[in-house]
Amino acid sequence: MTPLLSLRRASKTFGKGRRAVQAVRDVSFDVLPGECLAVVGESGSGKTTLANMILGVFGPSSGELAFEGSRLPEKRTLAHRSAIQLVQQNPLSSLNPKRSVGASIRLGLDVFGIGDRSDRWRLVEDALEEVGLPREFRRRLPAALSGGQCQRVAIARALACQSRLVILDEPTSALDVLVQSRVLRLLDDLRRMKGLSYVFITHDLSVVRNIADRTAVFRAGKLLECAPTRTIFEAPQQDYTRRLIAAVPVIGDDELELRERLAGGLPA
């Protein structure tokens, strides 16, 4: 199977000389079609730098990135930009506060020329529906939404662009635990339904436990180990990974379900 995304010995250095920071060092991995790859590591381990390289915010200092077997140029084509989308940590700041939710989603459709002009509002409403929001939310401003709803809009915006690879950079870290579990479930459902691939970035291993097929552990810009998520939890090879696992309060599915039942129909 041709990987959707490949990194080969990719590095990124910021600055020069003695002030140089090697944010990503000689990293190689693949993301397969339909796969969720988790990227975990402590603050400063290079996760967002990696995301920016994949998104084309900047190119690697050395090494190569490829999408569907072809080298990804530093200056991305429209097709690449629509195929690789980002969902950020802070849902409110990732949406323009002055633009309605619908207009934010529509912008991508206009830029990438998706659908007929006359049909685009319907596509926007379909995207809202897909992420579990009412179609009439199209007219709302981001300030009139909860954190979880804002994050759903950000997901709808990424999906409406017909993306195939979604980079999720701490997508649920700003949400409380119940809303977090619902957004995670939504992401998991959408991935299966649409055959999407995810690069799911987080500092919290417990978040990816149930949704990542494989997990890549980063430390100081280096890829320490990359294995099926189960293997990472049950037989980690590195001491650092063991410490990461030990550090997180792992909440099981049963506990989450119980909390959900006790909380009743809280808004997502």
Ligand SMILES: Nc1ncnc2c1ncn2[C@@H]1O[C@H](COP(=O)(O)OP(=O)(O)OP(=O)(O)O)[C@@H](O)[C@H]1O
């Ligand atoms: N634009 C930049 N210029 C200089 N140094 C940078 C830049 N961006 C990141 N760095 C440095 O690169 C390293 C990796 O940063 P990065 O933001 O990728 O980490 P991270 O794993 O995303 O951390 P966090 O979990 O806190 O988001 C850090 O030492 C950071 O200070």
Ligand SMILES: [Mg+2]
């Ligand atoms: Mg980061």
